Amino acid sequence: MSTENAAEFRWPVRVYYEDTDAAGLVYYANYLKFFERCRTEWLRSIGYEQRAIGHDEQAAFVVAKLQVDYIRPARLDDALTITATVTEQKGATLLFAQRAVCVAPDVEHLLASAQVKIVCIHPQSLKPRPLPRGLLEAMRDTLSDTY
Amino acid sequence: MSTENAAEFRWPVRVYYEDTDAAGLVYYANYLKFFERCRTEWLRSIGYEQRAIGHDEQAAFVVAKLQVDYIRPARLDDALTITATVTEQKGATLLFAQRAVCVAPDVEHLLASAQVKIVCIHPQSLKPRPLPRGLLEAMRDTLSDTY
Amino acid sequence: MSTENAAEFRWPVRVYYEDTDAAGLVYYANYLKFFERCRTEWLRSIGYEQRAIGHDEQAAFVVAKLQVDYIRPARLDDALTITATVTEQKGATLLFAQRAVCVAPDVEHLLASAQVKIVCIHPQSLKPRPLPRGLLEAMRDTLSDTY
Amino acid sequence: MSTENAAEFRWPVRVYYEDTDAAGLVYYANYLKFFERCRTEWLRSIGYEQRAIGHDEQAAFVVAKLQVDYIRPARLDDALTITATVTEQKGATLLFAQRAVCVAPDVEHLLASAQVKIVCIHPQSLKPRPLPRGLLEAMRDTLSDTY
Numbered sequence: 001m002s003t004e005n006a007a008e009f010r011w012p013v014r015v016y017y018e019d020t021d022a023a024g025l026v027y028y029a030n031y032l033k034f035f036e037r038c039r040t041e042w043l044r045s046i047g048y049e050q051r052a053i054g055h056d057e058q059a060a061f062v063v064a065k066l067q068v069d070y071i072r073p074a075r076l077d078d079a080l081t082i083t084a085t086v087t088e089q090k091g092a093t094l095l096f097a098q099r100a101v102c103v104a105p106d107v108e109h110l111l112a113s114a115q116v117k118i119v120c121i122h123p124q125s126l127k128p129r130p131l132p133r134g135l136l137e138a139m140r141d142t143l144s145d146t147y
Numbered sequence: 148m149s150t151e152n153a154a155e156f157r158w159p160v161r162v163y164y165e166d167t168d169a170a171g172l173v174y175y176a177n178y179l180k181f182f183e184r185c186r187t188e189w190l191r192s193i194g195y196e197q198r199a200i201g202h203d204e205q206a207a208f209v210v211a212k213l214q215v216d217y218i219r220p221a222r223l224d225d226a227l228t229i230t231a232t233v234t235e236q237k238g239a240t241l242l243f244a245q246r247a248v249c250v251a252p253d254v255e256h257l258l259a260s261a262q263v264k265i266v267c268i269h270p271q272s273l274k275p276r277p278l279p280r281g282l283l284e285a286m287r288d289t290l291s292d293t294y
Numbered sequence: 295m296s297t298e299n300a301a302e303f304r305w306p307v308r309v310y311y312e313d314t315d316a317a318g319l320v321y322y323a324n325y326l327k328f329f330e331r332c333r334t335e336w337l338r339s340i341g342y343e344q345r346a347i348g349h350d351e352q353a354a355f356v357v358a359k360l361q362v363d364y365i366r367p368a369r370l371d372d373a374l375t376i377t378a379t380v381t382e383q384k385g386a387t388l389l390f391a392q393r394a395v396c397v398a399p400d401v402e403h404l405l406a407s408a409q410v411k412i413v414c415i416h417p418q419s420l421k422p423r424p425l426p427r428g429l430l431e432a433m434r435d436t437l438s439d440t441y
Numbered sequence: 442m443s444t445e446n447a448a449e450f451r452w453p454v455r456v457y458y459e460d461t462d463a464a465g466l467v468y469y470a471n472y473l474k475f476f477e478r479c480r481t482e483w484l485r486s487i488g489y490e491q492r493a494i495g496h497d498e499q500a501a502f503v504v505a506k507l508q509v510d511y512i513r514p515a516r517l518d519d520a521l522t523i524t525a526t527v528t529e530q531k532g533a534t535l536l537f538a539q540r541a542v543c544v545a546p547d548v549e550h551l552l553a554s555a556q557v558k559i560v561c562i563h564p565q566s567l568k569p570r571p572l573p574r575g576l577l578e579a580m581r582d583t584l585s586d587t588y
Contacts, residue, residue, distance in 0.1 A: 022314035029473035051223040076198040169461035176326035210322040345517040370492040
């Protein structure tokens with residue numbers, strides 16, 4: 001990829017009461033929900049849905065490892081943009097770089113950044129399996145559309 | 148109001164993994180999150196945000212009572228529409244009728260319906276207080292826009 | 295049952311950051327989590343676990359209807375007691391009366407009370423089915439132990 | 442510390458429906474709730490509560506960075522033990538090593554391990570501040586009790 005943002009997928013998320021805690025800020029675990037919504041919508045944007053991929057392809061995705069840096073807090077009613085970029089794909093594994101940014105009228109603040117390692121598994125055996133071929137092709141098509 | 152749906156506010160919600168449980172269905176408490184997102188977006192649609200209303204108007208909203216009927220389950224990836232209709236307003240109290248419907252290509256299935264009683268309180272004392280006058284006017288304007 | 299509290303099951307719950315929201319109080323949907331933990335522990339106390347009952351008995355439980363009255367708010371670090379009392383059992387249906395109380399050194403405050411209607415279903419068809427016979431017997435044994 | 446487990450704090454957590462997702466496993470974000478419950482109970486075990494420390498000491502704790510390795514999945518009804526060990530303390534910062542293990546009758550399985558960096562902040566300014574002196578002393582007392 002030529003630039004960092006080349007294949008970045010973006011998804012808007014609004015902060016509701018359910019996302020906040022008694023400190024008045026978004027609870028730290030809830031960023032993981034936001035990151036997953038964005039990965040799921042990226043998948044949907046290239047033609048795949050989690051439930052269908054489980055039935056039709058005998059494939060499910062689990063998080064094997066993650067790292068999150070929390071930089072600035074988000075608050076109730078904030079309008080966030082969550083991003084997801086596939087930075088590596090190999091065998092059963094997908095690496096994502098993700099960010100949560102707060103979109104103010106004239107500036108974007110980085111709230112959190114994450115590295116997330118996803119492994120494709122069989123839904124029953126929970127054992128790793130290669131990514132479905134169709135999904136790999138859809139990922140390549142998306143990338144070539146971008147350039 | 149002349150018909151039941153006259154002032155119905157609608158808000159789309161997608162079902163993600165975070166919303167489901169090991170039965171494969173949306174967890175029953177999470178409909179309350181969906182209902183609250185819809186009420187919050189209704190409020191935003193008439194010009195009010197929860198955080199600002201707390202600071203500027205010394206008003207917050209709490210749920211005093213609710214009743215939910217769960218009719219059909221929702222599943223991962225389902226596209227839902229959540230509705231909110233103010234059915235009564237008196238003093239510090241707002242009554243909402245709400246529904247969660249699943250939007251399939253050619254049909255809508257009712258998943259859950261709820262009655263929710265909201266009370267306006269002072270954020271510090273937690274005591275009931277009348278709804279802010281500006282909010283009442285915005286509610287009336289919305290209704291008159293509708294007819 | 296001779297008195298209201300005769301077969302009341304009690305389960306302690308601590309309020310953590312995850313349970314609170316930006317108003318500084320326990321978020322209204324999270325009481326439904328507390329109520330369900332208590333029903334699950336009641337079930338475990340009479341010898342049944344949700345996952346095992348699904349496999350061994352082809353039975354799962356869904357909430358069909360609920361009503362909650364929110365009376366006083368709970369806050370971070372509060373020590374709550376959640377109660378569950380079976381008030382009716384008929385066919386596939388169990389009715390529970392539940393309460394959340396805050397246990398202070400010398401007083402108990404009622405925070406919320408609920409009526410919850412549970413229906414026993416087949417995990418695959420999602421259709422109602424009678425409660426497993428063994429469960430019914432365990433429920434009766436518990437009651438007779440109490441008197 | 443003479444051994445890795447010397448000052449390990451342990452806290453039991455039961456897996457309920459609320460913790461699981463449609464894959465039948467504990468949702469990845471919910472381990473962060475378990476880890477936080479354990480840190481909060483560790484704090485309580487040395488005499489400090491989150492809400493009181495906010496009022497009395499003008500101190501709150503935020504997660505600045507975390508890394509989680511997900512090794513084996515947990516399921517509904519599993520009995521977990523969550524651990525927390527302070528591995529470093531400097532200025533406003535506490536580092537925790539944490540684990541989630543599944544306690545079967547005769548074996549413990551490691552489900553997830555985490556490194557969590559906590560920063561002590563002023564609740565209003567959200568700026569870092571040194572850990573309260575009393576808390577540091579309580580931490581030292583706990584360690585010396587252990588040896």
